[in-house]
Amino acid sequence: xxxxxxxxEATTHAADVDNIFYLLLVLSGATAAVxxxxxxxxxxxxxxxxxxKRGPLPEIVSREFEIGWTTxxxxxxxxxxxxxxxxxxxxxxxxxxxxxIHVVAKxxxxxxxxxxxxxxxxALHIPVDRPVRLSMSxxxxxxxxxxxxxxxxxxVLPGRDTDVWFQATKTGVFPxxxxxxxxxxxxxMRGRIVVMRQEDFANWLSQQPEGDDLAHEGAKLFVAQxxxxxxxxxxxxxxxxxxxxxxxxxxxxxxxxxxxxxxxIRDSILLPKRDVVAGFEPIMPSFSGLLDDGExxxxxAYIRSLAHEKQSD
Amino acid sequence: xxxxxxxxxxxxxxxxxxRPDYLRHGxxxxxxxxxxxxxxxxxxxxxxxxxxxxxxxxxxxxVRLELFEPNGWLLTSxxxxxxxxxxxxxxxxFFLVPSIPNTLGNFLLPLMIGAPDVAFPRLNLFSWYxxxxxxxxxxxxxxxxxxxxxxTFYTPYSTMFSNSHVFAAAAGVFVVGFAxxxxxVNFIATTHMLRAPxxxxxxLPLFVWAIYATSIIxxxxxxxxxxxxxxxxxxxxxxxxxFDPAQGGDPILFQHLFWFYSHPAVYIMVLPAMGVVSEVIxxxxxxxxxxxxxxxxxxxxxxxxxFFVWGHHMFVSxxxxxxxxxxxxxxxxxxxxxxxxxxxxxxxxxxxxxxxxSPMLYALGFVGLFTTGGxxxxxxxxxxxxxxxxxxxxxxxxxxxxxxxxxVSAFFAGLHxxxxxxxxxxxxxxxxxxxxxxxxxxxxxxxLPQFFAGYLxxxxxxxxxxxxxxxxxxxxxxxxAVLAAAYLLPLGYFAWSLFYGTRAGNNPWRATxxxxxxxxPPPPKNFDRQPRVDRGPYDYHAAGQSAGTDPPxxxxxxEVV
Numbered sequence: 053x054x055x056x057x058x059x060x061e062a063t064t065h066a067a068d069v070d071n072i073f074y075l076l077l078v079l080s081g082a083t084a085a086v087x088x089x090x091x092x093x094x095x096x097x098x099x100x101x102x103x104x105k106r107g108p109l110p111e112i113v114s115r116e117f118e119i120g121w122t123t124x125x126x127x128x129x130x131x132x133x134x135x136x137x138x139x140x141x142x143x144x145x146x147x148x149x150x151x152x153i154h155v156v157a158k159x160x161x162x163x164x165x166x167x168x169x170x171x172x173x174x175a176l177h178i179p180v181d182r183p184v185r186l187s188m189s190x191x192x193x194x195x196x197x198x199x200x201x202x203x204x205x206x207x208v209l210p211g212r213d214t215d216v217w218f219q220a221t222k223t224g225v226f227p228x229x230x231x232x233x234x235x236x237x238x239x240x241m242r243g244r245i246v247v248m249r250q251e252d253f254a255n256w257l258s259q260q261p262e263g264d265d266l267a268h269e270g271a272k273l274f275v276a277q278x279x280x281x282x283x284x285x286x287x288x289x290x291x292x293x294x295x296x297x298x299x300x301x302x303x304x305x306x307x308x309x310x311x312x313x314x315x316x317i318r319d320s321i322l323l324p325k326r327d328v329v330a331g332f333e334p335i336m337p338s339f340s341g342l343l344d345d346g347e348x349x350x351x352x353a354y355i356r357s358l359a360h361e362k363q364s365d
Numbered sequence: 366x367x368x369x370x371x372x373x374x375x376x377x378x379x380x381x382x383x384r385p386d387y388l389r390h391g392x393x394x395x396x397x398x399x400x401x402x403x404x405x406x407x408x409x410x411x412x413x414x415x416x417x418x419x420x421x422x423x424x425x426x427x428v429r430l431e432l433f434e435p436n437g438w439l440l441t442s443x444x445x446x447x448x449x450x451x452x453x454x455x456x457x458x459f460f461l462v463p464s465i466p467n468t469l470g471n472f473l474l475p476l477m478i479g480a481p482d483v484a485f486p487r488l489n490l491f492s493w494y495x496x497x498x499x500x501x502x503x504x505x506x507x508x509x510x511x512x513x514x515x516x517t518f519y520t521p522y523s524t525m526f527s528n529s530h531v532f533a534a535a536a537g538v539f540v541v542g543f544a545x546x547x548x549x550v551n552f553i554a555t556t557h558m559l560r561a562p563x564x565x566x567x568x569l570p571l572f573v574w575a576i577y578a579t580s581i582i583x584x585x586x587x588x589x590x591x592x593x594x595x596x597x598x599x600x601x602x603x604x605x606x607x608f609d610p611a612q613g614g615d616p617i618l619f620q621h622l623f624w625f626y627s628h629p630a631v632y633i634m635v636l637p638a639m640g641v642v643s644e645v646i647x648x649x650x651x652x653x654x655x656x657x658x659x660x661x662x663x664x665x666x667x668x669x670x671x672f673f674v675w676g677h678h679m680f681v682s683x684x685x686x687x688x689x690x691x692x693x694x695x696x697x698x699x700x701x702x703x704x705x706x707x708x709x710x711x712x713x714x715x716x717x718x719x720x721x722x723s724p725m726l727y728a729l730g731f732v733g734l735f736t737t738g739g740x741x742x743x744x745x746x747x748x749x750x751x752x753x754x755x756x757x758x759x760x761x762x763x764x765x766x767x768x769x770x771x772x773v774s775a776f777f778a779g780l781h782x783x784x785x786x787x788x789x790x791x792x793x794x795x796x797x798x799x800x801x802x803x804x805x806x807x808x809x810x811x812x813l814p815q816f817f818a819g820y821l822x823x824x825x826x827x828x829x830x831x832x833x834x835x836x837x838x839x840x841x842x843x844x845x846a847v848l849a850a851a852y853l854l855p856l857g858y859f860a861w862s863l864f865y866g867t868r869a870g871n872n873p874w875r876a877t878x879x880x881x882x883x884x885x886p887p888p889p890k891n892f893d894r895q896p897r898v899d900r901g902p903y904d905y906h907a908a909g910q911s912a913g914t915d916p917p918x919x920x921x922x923x924e925v926v
Contacts (some may be wrong), residue, residue, distance in 0.1 A: 069752075069753055073744065076743055076744050076750065079743075080740035083740060090711050091711055091729065091732065094715055095719055100720040109716065122701065122705055125701050129697040129700055134695050137748060157528070193521055194519060196756060201824025203749070204752070205681050205753065209683055210616065211611060227831060229720065229824050233515050233825075235513070237442055238826060238827070238830065239443075242831075261731070322610075322611065
């Protein structure tokens with residue numbers, strides 16, 4: 053059982069959040085003290101029949117006060133906005149060396165998969181002091197990946213990947229919760245995050261039954277599902293080659309340009325008619341309903357793994 | 366010119382020609398059910414929302430009982446989910462949204478502007494019937510087995526996964542939205558067309574401004590709610606792919622549509638409360654409201670900017686970080702006019718002659734709870750903090766402080782303030798003061814611990830929870846018992862007052878405002894003569910005399926021709 057009065061700050065980012073929280077606490081505490089104090093003092097001093105001076109308001113207590121506290125409040129709030137937002141922007145994108153882990157949410161469990169293929173259910177082992185990026189999607193409804201001790205929360209959506217990254221600073225076991233209401237056993241959709249020393253993590257990972265890593269699984273699926281029939285270099289069908297695709301800007305038939313990221317690849321598998329590449333016929337069938345989220349993640353990982361291969365037409 | 370006789374007439378010192386008041390003007394059931402008198406319709410609404418309030422309250426009582434234990438002891442998860450969903454749906458759409466506008470607003474708007482009725486009396490009655498029909502659909506959803514989507518109906522859960530009565534519940538909310546729109550249109554037309562001679566816009570009582578601003582939001586925002594629920598029904602019932610990502614839909618689209626209505630809806634719930642408090646505080650402080658015009662601008666600003674902050678409900682939804690920044694910025698901006706209002710209410714006490722009758726205690730309770738709730742809103746406007754506490758009990762505490770602590774306290778303030786006008790009877794003020802203090806204490810006991818639980822990471826809508834949160838849930842549930850007692854007490858003494866209360870007289874609080882110049886209860890057409898207005902509202906220290914010492918006839922001076 054965790055402490056009932058305090059929450060650990062277990063990531064680099066947690067202390068920043070808490071600093072903003074405490075500043076807000078001090079400011080709003082002071083504001084509340086001033087307002088409640090003023091109400092109390094005025095209520096006592098000017099209760100009916102008291103001897104305090106009455107009569108019209110002094111000249112100064114009118115426009116000037118009104119404009120004064122309006123401006124003061126505005127500037128205080130602008131400062132808070134700037135401070136809170138700059139902290140947020142600085143951690144917008146994950147460092148390039150982040151460890152990548154895939155998360156699939158479903159009613160009512162968390163499935164995680166490491167880069168080497170090791171899988172866990174309702175648990176996630178990660179190394180301390182190393183940035184970790186989670187790429188997440190849901191197989192059914194919207195869930196939300198919430199680790200209170202990390203001050204991290206991100207909704208997990210069906211049909212779309214969402215990302216979150218963090219760097220743990222403390223070893224230990226921390227609760228993982230689903231924060232977006234997802235049906236009957238929403239409150240049972242919990243797990244644990246185990247933060248280990250880096251060498252312990254390496255040991256732990258090497259002892260897991262490996263399975264294929266995602267990209268290899270994807271490569272098998274690529275053949276098994278018939279993707280290679282058109283997209284392989286040897287194919288006779290006029291279809292875009294996928295080597296070197298990931299991360300590139302793609303010119304579409306309708307003149308738009310999109311960056312070939314995970315969302316684009318997912319969309320192209322499920323909704324191939326939406327973003328047709330310039331110079332190709334819209335002949336690809338949709339794989340919606342034929343692939344589950346894990347399989348799409350594997351295929352995406354495979355296509356990513358081709359990012360640095362030369363295109364060989 | 367005002368004569369002595371007019372003065373005496375105004376203050377109820379001379380007997381008027383005998384004529385029945387609105388309550389005794391017809392006593393059959395049908396005289397109530399087909400009435401077009403705004404005052405009677407207000408009573409119909411009051412009874413309706415009281416029933417819904419206690420239904421929603423019963424649902425949450427079971428929830429709070431269940432939460433005494435971390436692993437539950439009374440309910441299944443499905444029942445638990447259905448109970449909090451029912452609580453939310455009923456309390457938002459069948460209690461809070463119609464509460465002040467449709468009861469006090471209906472009753473007072475024509476009286477305050479010196480009109481015989483609202484602009485469209487039959488539309489007014491029609492909107493009550495819509496509310497009843499919608500309520501029956503929603504209650505049917507409960508009786509038939511309940512709905513488990515939460516009051517937010519998030520897709521794709523509501524459209525593709527829930528096995529509960531989403532259709533009936535969504536249809537109920539869809540229909541009650543039209544009641545809202547009808548009321549809004551009616552109040553806007555009334556305020557524009559039916560003001561008494563001399564009642565210029567800047568002589569309107571702030572309550573009228575509040576109801577006007579609220580009506581604008583109702584008319585502009587509610588259609589979007591109707592659209593989003595219609596889309597839910599279309600996808601769930603007809604299988605039209607709108608939110609289903611596998612067919613090119615977007616579940617987040619629903620959240621944008623839903624919050625485009627539901628954030629302004631918070632202001633539908635709280636602006637009328639601000640209006641009530643702006644009437645009560647000047648009366649019991651015997652002061653003009655401080656900064657009348659700023660209070661008006663603040664309400665208009667809240668109503669306007671309120672349309673552009675919906676994305677702050679979606680900081681973790683996956684929306685663009687740049688969108689989040691803009692919504693965060695606007696959320697800080699909209700806090701400014703709210704803060705101004707709190708400062709102005711406080712400043713209105715300065716150099717007053719303050720008495721602490723029950724309406725004043727409720728109104729001060731509003732200021733306290735609204736301030737606490739508003740300050741906690743700053744935490745939620747800050748993106749990094751919001752990411753941590755959104756979807757936790759911190760948010761639950763925050764919006765209950767605003768919508769229950771704020772709006773319900775103000776509703777009770779208004780109910781106690783205008784009860785003598787509505788019924789012609791006085792209630793026992795000692796009991797009422799006790800209930801007011803009990804409500805303030807019970808409310809804080811219930812919801813203050815939830816801020817802590819939320820910050821420590823307790824998610825909302827959790828049937829079972831990690832054991833470290835038990836202490837906060839036990840405190841909260843215990844507080845809820847106190848709060849429940851405070852809500853039940855007024856039922857007792859209000860009922861008592863109807864039978865045994867002393868007669869109220871026209872103006873028991875020596876308040877300004879046209880509604881106090883007519884009899885209590887008012888006659889069917891409100892005024893025996895067309896009122897004329899020659900000065901601004903809150904004229905509590907006329908002729909430069911020190912506040913509170915003027916004889917009532919000076920304070921209430923109105924030209925009557």
